[in-house]
Amino acid sequence: MRNLLTDVRGVSVGNAHDTAAATGVTAILFDRPTTASAAVLGGGPGTRDTALLEPEMTVEHIDAIVLSGGSAWGLSAADGAMSWLASQGRGFPVAGHRIPIVPQAILFDLANGGDKSWAAGTRESPYRRLGAEAAATAATEFALGTAGAGFGATTVNLKGGLGSASARAATGQMVGAVVAVNAVGSATIGDGPHFWAAPYEQDGESGGRGWPEKISPDDLALRFKGGTGQNTTIALVATDAVLTKAQAKRLALAAHDGLGRALRPAHAPLDGDIVFAAATGYSGAPSDAFALTELCATAADVLARAVARGIHAATALPFARALPSWRDRFGD
Template identity: 50%
Template sequence: MKPGPKNLITDVAGLVVGNAQDDTLKSGATVLSSDVPFTASVHVMGGAPGTRETDLLAPDKSVTAVDALVLSGGSAFGLDACSGVMDGLRAAGRGFQVGDATIPLVPGAILFDLLNGGAKDWVENPYRNLGRQAFDNASDDFDLGSVGAGTGALSAMLKGGLGSSSLHLPDGTMVGALVAANPVGAVTTPGDRHFYAAPFEIGSEFGGLGPDPASGLGLNLESRKAAAISLRENTTIAIVATDATLTKSQCHRVAVAAHDGIGRATVPAHTPFDGDLVFALATGGKPQADVSLIGHAASLCLARAIARAVYAATPAPNDLLPSWRSLNS
């Protein structure tokens, strides 16, 4: 297995990703879409999720495909980013047809970034506009770090961010991950230099420093974020994707397996104060493939994407936490 040409989720052919953010707000939205609907499911392992339209992704529900997936900051306010994406899809004539009505299907998930130092004194909810902007910005190439849904994200010790990665499997299947990393836990080991995901790094995609040589890792749960604000300012939300042909049930199994990537990259993970959630989608561009291998690859991609999110984050005015780069440049 090796990364795709871009080392982004858009190495899965047909997918595009768009970001929009407001640096004064210190928040934003990210949308993943395609020219045609795709099969998708979801699995939640955090104790505090915030979601929209995720029930329809259960394997026993009648909806067979959706038009886009949204990751957003803003806590419950951020769910309105899905409305902006729906506006864009409807204008493009995309959606589920019911008689003369066209209804775009846009599940989404949010992270909590309302206490991160940004201006949250809006009169009108800004997230619908951010969602539409992100949809309009969608491309097969996009930035990582302090952009989109990762703009105001914070890990326990450092700024979080938006991350992505991919893997090309021996049978030709492509797998990718996209994540907005804002966890309770730390993504770096004590000292803020080495990444917990380092054993899974390919090349120098997040610095190439290798694993921390120290032992007894995970025993120190220091958190600058908890000291500065609250244990409740959290959540890692992600999308994993493949070009294989999978059913909704198989997508669900891939989403379950992909959560291992959060556990490999974040300590601790899946806490009562995280809303950890993974969407899994299949474009069906290639034949049925090994679901076990796809799930494993998705977990590796997600671990690497979380580390890349923190590695790529950049400093900004009024930040509550330092970025990895500001401490390790």
């Protein structure tokens, strides 16, 4: 057990980033065509090829999912991942060609202090290159914190980042999550070190601080970062179970509870919060609706833990007025 998404059999993850631009890409690859769906509960999503994940749509399987910074410019990251997958002979066969199926979601990291001159049209954006690099380096081990799609991510009070976690459900099947936390609000309670996701933490993975002695009205006051469109938390949950697209959709919807437990607020009009769900199919189908519910509940818990781990592992960007990391503020 690595306590990473890659504890789910059939999944690998690659990260790539541009340090000067303070942005990055995470590519989640599946070792064979995989059933997937998605659920968007934020009010301002930025996505690519997510409509085909709806249960009634024709395409049954995908090859990869890409998470990226860059706002709408970041959507070209999937082009790079597709090119690399095509070079490996992956993709949906059509008229003698193979078309890799790579849905994507993006977050807004244009205001974090990095060099975004490509956003003014003065040079090409780095995302196609980063998408290919992330896909080419996909492995079972990958970095958390200021890495991949979480490289330029922020929250209202702390540096955001890439998080991941895993657990074995009561059914015996594995569930994992990866998330780029770029929330409009906070993953921590008030001005202290305690995570909203603390009840779900395992083995001190996000600092082991637990709950504060009390939660005051001031701690519950909403705090907002930035303005319209400057946020979004994007995530994937996966299981080694056999699921239909409709069941994967249910898994994605249920996993959103993890964002609600770990972030205050989540699913806001200014967010594009999305959760993808994938089922690699190595461990058999859930036996009944109760078994599927076990997978759904585990996915929500794992995603909440992944959010806290992403903040806990992050390091601050080296720019003036950059937000501090959790460790800068609270130590180890």
